[in-house]
Amino acid sequence: MTPTTDRTHRTVDVLVIGAGPAGLAVAARLAAAGVDRVEVLDREQHAGGVPRHCHHTGFGLRDLRRVMTGPDYARHHIAAAIRAGAVLRTGVTATGWAAPRTVDITGPTGLERITATAVVLATGARERPRSARLVPGTRPAGVLTTGQLQQAVHLHHQSVGRRAVIVGAERVSHSAVDTLRRAGAEVVAMVTDQPRHQTHPACHLGTLLRHGIPLVTDATVAELTGRGRLESVRLRHRDGRTAAVACDTMVFTGDWIPDHELARSAGIALDPGTRGPAADADFRTAAPGVFAVGNLLHPVETADIAALDGRFAAAPVLRHLTGVPWTPGALPVRVEAPLLWVWPNRIAPGGPPPPRGRFTLRTTRFLTRPVLTVVQDGHTLHRGRLPRTAVPNRPFHLPAGWLAGAAAHGGPVHITVD
Amino acid sequence: MTVTTTGDLPDEVHDVAIVGAGVVGTAIARELARYRLRIALVEASDDVGNGTSKANTAILHTGFDATPGTLEARLVREGYQRLIAYAAETGIPLEPLGALLVAWDGEQLAALPALAEKAARNGYDETSVLDADAVYAREPHLGPGALGALEVPGESIICPWTTTLAYATQAVRAGVDLHLNCPAGAITTGGDHHEIATPRGVLRTRHLVNAAGLYSDEINRRLGHEEFTVTPRRGQLIVFDKFARGLVDRILLPVPTALGKGVLVAPTVYGNVMLGPTAEDLDDKTATGSSADGLASLREKGERILPELLAEEVTAVYAGLRAATEHGDYQIHADPGRRYVAVGGIRSTGLTASMAIAAHVVELLTDCGLDPGPEREIEPVRMPTIGEAFPRPYQRADLIAADPAYGTVVCHCERVTRGEIRDALTATVPPASLDGIRRRTRALGGRCQGFFCGAEVRAQFEAATAAQDRTAQDRTEARR
Ligand SMILES: Cc1cc2nc3c(=O)[nH]c(=O)nc-3n(C[C@H](O)[C@H](O)[C@H](O)COP(=O)(O)OP(=O)(O)OC[C@H]3O[C@@H](n4cnc5c(N)ncnc54)[C@H](O)[C@@H]3O)c2cc1C
Numbered sequence: 001m002t003p004t005t006d007r008t009h010r011t012v013d014v015l016v017i018g019a020g021p022a023g024l025a026v027a028a029r030l031a032a033a034g035v036d037r038v039e040v041l042d043r044e045q046h047a048g049g050v051p052r053h054c055h056h057t058g059f060g061l062r063d064l065r066r067v068m069t070g071p072d073y074a075r076h077h078i079a080a081a082i083r084a085g086a087v088l089r090t091g092v093t094a095t096g097w098a099a100p101r102t103v104d105i106t107g108p109t110g111l112e113r114i115t116a117t118a119v120v121l122a123t124g125a126r127e128r129p130r131s132a133r134l135v136p137g138t139r140p141a142g143v144l145t146t147g148q149l150q151q152a153v154h155l156h157h158q159s160v161g162r163r164a165v166i167v168g169a170e171r172v173s174h175s176a177v178d179t180l181r182r183a184g185a186e187v188v189a190m191v192t193d194q195p196r197h198q199t200h201p202a203c204h205l206g207t208l209l210r211h212g213i214p215l216v217t218d219a220t221v222a223e224l225t226g227r228g229r230l231e232s233v234r235l236r237h238r239d240g241r242t243a244a245v246a247c248d249t250m251v252f253t254g255d256w257i258p259d260h261e262l263a264r265s266a267g268i269a270l271d272p273g274t275r276g277p278a279a280d281a282d283f284r285t286a287a288p289g290v291f292a293v294g295n296l297l298h299p300v301e302t303a304d305i306a307a308l309d310g311r312f313a314a315a316p317v318l319r320h321l322t323g324v325p326w327t328p329g330a331l332p333v334r335v336e337a338p339l340l341w342v343w344p345n346r347i348a349p350g351g352p353p354p355p356r357g358r359f360t361l362r363t364t365r366f367l368t369r370p371v372l373t374v375v376q377d378g379h380t381l382h383r384g385r386l387p388r389t390a391v392p393n394r395p396f397h398l399p400a401g402w403l404a405g406a407a408a409h410g411g412p413v414h415i416t417v418d
Numbered sequence: 419m420t421v422t423t424t425g426d427l428p429d430e431v432h433d434v435a436i437v438g439a440g441v442v443g444t445a446i447a448r449e450l451a452r453y454r455l456r457i458a459l460v461e462a463s464d465d466v467g468n469g470t471s472k473a474n475t476a477i478l479h480t481g482f483d484a485t486p487g488t489l490e491a492r493l494v495r496e497g498y499q500r501l502i503a504y505a506a507e508t509g510i511p512l513e514p515l516g517a518l519l520v521a522w523d524g525e526q527l528a529a530l531p532a533l534a535e536k537a538a539r540n541g542y543d544e545t546s547v548l549d550a551d552a553v554y555a556r557e558p559h560l561g562p563g564a565l566g567a568l569e570v571p572g573e574s575i576i577c578p579w580t581t582t583l584a585y586a587t588q589a590v591r592a593g594v595d596l597h598l599n600c601p602a603g604a605i606t607t608g609g610d611h612h613e614i615a616t617p618r619g620v621l622r623t624r625h626l627v628n629a630a631g632l633y634s635d636e637i638n639r640r641l642g643h644e645e646f647t648v649t650p651r652r653g654q655l656i657v658f659d660k661f662a663r664g665l666v667d668r669i670l671l672p673v674p675t676a677l678g679k680g681v682l683v684a685p686t687v688y689g690n691v692m693l694g695p696t697a698e699d700l701d702d703k704t705a706t707g708s709s710a711d712g713l714a715s716l717r718e719k720g721e722r723i724l725p726e727l728l729a730e731e732v733t734a735v736y737a738g739l740r741a742a743t744e745h746g747d748y749q750i751h752a753d754p755g756r757r758y759v760a761v762g763g764i765r766s767t768g769l770t771a772s773m774a775i776a777a778h779v780v781e782l783l784t785d786c787g788l789d790p791g792p793e794r795e796i797e798p799v800r801m802p803t804i805g806e807a808f809p810r811p812y813q814r815a816d817l818i819a820a821d822p823a824y825g826t827v828v829c830h831c832e833r834v835t836r837g838e839i840r841d842a843l844t845a846t847v848p849p850a851s852l853d854g855i856r857r858r859t860r861a862l863g864g865r866c867q868g869f870f871c872g873a874e875v876r877a878q879f880e881a882a883t884a885a886q887d888r889t890a891q892d893r894t895e896a897r898r
């Protein structure tokens with residue numbers, strides 16, 4: 001067969017790539033607002049994004065004001081988008097760009113090329129696997145991420161091992177505990193490089209008391225051993241001591257990275273902190289007509305926050321569709337260590353404030369009631385103490401009141417802690 | 419067409435048995451399959467190419483820097499030509515990118531002309547010495563401080579997995595019996611044939627080829643030979659995300675000096691960039707793990723060569739063991755009295771030389787009394803396109819129109835479709851594990867390492883395995 005690469009061409013008003021909470025929410029709003037052709041694509045066989053395989057409850061608090069399981073939450077957003085009139089297509093992958101707002105698609109019905117007036121990237125985020133974390137040792141089976149674990153257990157009813165060690169002690173790590181226990185595995189330890197766990201005390205105590213799982217703090221994974229199947233892991237404490245733990249399963253949780261492949265292949269600049277596309281409070285990237293929403297922008301927030309992004313992004317997308325000129329915020333907001341990232345990370349002084357009037361941040365260390373300083377060109381725009389401890393892997397917020405004081409043509413804005 | 423993974427070995431006397439189904443053993447099997455012979459290829463592991471052949475730097479060497487006059491120099495040179503032709507015929511991914519040996523200090527710069535001369539003595543005349551400007555014009559992302567380079571335009575990158583698999587597939591289709599999960603144990607050599615003990619029964623063969631890689635010295639001793647001892651030399655490698663591919667166009671080789679060998683940076687045919695290998699002499703032939711020190715030293719060296727590389731995500735880390743010996747050359751010896759050929763010490767060029775080694779071994783076998791009879795045409799094979807140089811199935815309207823399974827992407831990072839995974843699962847030499855699927859299709863080999871598709875690929879693998887078990891059962895019952 002001679003290879004052919006012919007594509008059918010189409011145009012739509014809005015092309016949303018990714019049918020997770022963020023993509024579905026923006027599509028629902030836009031279709032409800034009367035946009036004619038809103039098409040949402042997802043490369044998985046089923047829409048819904050990550051919540052599809054999070055079988056525990058707790059989804060929907062902030063966007064729907066009630067809580068439900070992940071699959072129910074996914075179904076809610078799918079139904080809302082379809083009801084509003086968005087076209088939802090699954091099993092189709094956006095593979096690249098033919099022009100700035102023209103996307104190439106592969107699906108079982110063939111190759112397509114879709115041109116849109118607005119493209120919304122909603123491709124989500126993933127956990128860094130063992131290799132990306134450079135954990136040395138052999139390459140046995142039984143080493144996975146929470147995303148893979150949840151799909152194995154909840155979507156495919158596959159067996160997992162008997163004795164598991166979890167790397168991470170944040171929210172998603174506890175989801176991994178639940179999933180492992182449901183699959184009949186014993187969790188023999190949770191390991192974190194932090195001095196404490198990073199979840200809400202109630203959640204963590206629940207896990208500890210209910211299941212008696214030891215938490216190993218200030219420790220990293222020094223080596224995996226085992227041929228064929230994982231046999232044990234060596235943990236190294238900050239003080240240099242090491243200990244071997246026998247286990248046949250290891251779940252690497254958290255350590256997020258946005259799925260930024262499409263954004264990057266469009267040449268859209270990434271933010272050095274989030275590693276997602278740099279975007280302003282209106283979810284605009286530097287590429288005209290290309291928006292980004294959800295955990296692609298901020299790895300990671302809970303699903304309801306991703307869905308709220310989608311909701312908030314609808315108005316700026318509508319403005320773009322009516323032909324308002326593309327003038328995204330171009331002034332970078334940067335954080336300095338020990339801060340990890342801030343979102344939004346581009347601002348337009350005098351432009352729109354971030355959703356809910358605040359910036360979202362992450363820290364790499366516990367900071368007890370830290371003082372945050374916002375500086376531009378040596379000039380302090382804001383200085384204030386946070387009311388509580390900033391915890392790694394959990395959001396904390398900075399009010400956006402200082403935004404008006406930033407000079408539009410000044411240098412980058414820096415956020416530091418002392 | 420026979421590939422067995424369990425059960426008793428056939429009760430017959432083979433013309434030739436080959437121990438070890440790495441790139442060398444499978445190449446030999448394929449070369450012998452061109453004659454009407456009863457051939458068995460026995461492999462200890464559950465797949466072909468599961469030893470050193472799966473974990474190397476995947477470069478097809480011109481042989482420009484071999485030691486002139488050695489057997490290795492000749493076989494690498496010949497193997498290079500043969501494999502280029504074979505890759506074109508079978509679809510093994512290969513890209514002739516060329517290499518630069520970059521000099522970072524005066525000593526290395528001074529060594530370049532001698533390397534060019536050595537290349538010429540190896541029959542390779544196409545090298546040229548470049549000044550710093552020419553080097554940066556070719557590789558603008560190179561770190562600062564490069565003083566010059568030797569350009570070797572013929573150096574190429576190749577897919578080591580498809581190479582081994584193509585040999586094995588063609589050999590099996592031409593009648594070779596491949597027995598997996600079949601470690602060769604004690605060997606009794608009689609006047610007429612060898613008896614090789616395996617957990618699956620005794621294998622009888624008139625001629626024996628030892629292509630056991632790291633264990634070739636041990637098999638050699640079982641036949642009373644002591645020509646060489648294998649010392650594993652570990653090479654750790656880091657594979658970077660595809661976004662790094664834009665940083666480098668050629669293979670960046672180190673200049674060998676008295677102070678030792680540096681590391682290389684090379685694109686892969688899958689569109690990644692690799693950094694490595696280390697060189698550590700060990701005594702454990704199973705030590706294929708990576709170490710914190712090894713990875714740290716690679717990163718430090720990589721930072722100098724291509725600083726931006728280090729900012730990219732790491733997709734994979736692995737280590738391979740070179741079968742180094744106390745000798746400076748391949749250890750290929752024939753013992754006509756025992757109708758035996760040892761193929762040992764195939765250290766760091768065996769992928770390149772594989773086809774030439776195979777041709778050489780067939781000659782040695784005839785010296786040992788093997789009468790291969792007339793040559794015959796064997797069915798050509800066409801391997802799946804897993805390299806980036808040609809359109810992959812997900813990019814092909816024609817394939818998807820004929821079979822929509824090629825339009826359903828399962829592994830998103832590597833864009834591997836359901837159709838390709840299905841094909842691999844039903845191929846002549848099917849995978850025995852998820853790693854086997856990865857080496858055949860690239861599924862699970864990407865940046866997420868299974869976050870998105872790990873469970874789905876496993877489900878497809880388990881379904882196929884269950885279906886095969888059912889057919890096997892049905893067959894047994896039918897026989898009853
Ligand atoms: C393992 C895990 C557990 C979590 N647990 C919780 C929890 O308990 N509670 C909670 O509130 N939040 C949780 N989160 C976070 C929450 O799930 C996410 O915040 C939410 O799903 C993010 O929504 P999103 O729309 O940004 O991205 P996603 O839900 O990740 O959706 C992105 C979608 O884009 C699609 N896509 C990507 N690239 C392409 C492409 N090229 N072409 C077509 N489609 C594409 C993907 O298939 C996917 O469906 C968890 C996240 C993970 C990873």
Ligand SMILES: Cc1cc2nc3c(=O)[nH]c(=O)nc-3n(C[C@H](O)[C@H](O)[C@H](O)COP(=O)(O)OP(=O)(O)OC[C@H]3O[C@@H](n4cnc5c(N)ncnc54)[C@H](O)[C@@H]3O)c2cc1C
Nearest residue numbers: 438440442462469470471474475477602631653738768770
């Ligand atoms: C880090 C590194 C980088 C390299 N880079 C390159 C390169 O860029 N280009 C290149 O051309 N070469 C390269 N090489 C060299 C190349 O990989 C080897 O020369 C080649 O793979 C050797 O193949 P083999 O078949 O001899 O060995 P193997 O692949 O090890 O095969 C031997 C087989 O024998 C089996 N076996 C052992 N004992 C028994 C037994 N008792 N019974 C049955 N089966 C047995 C093993 O299971 C194994 O499958 C590199 C090697 C390393 C380690």
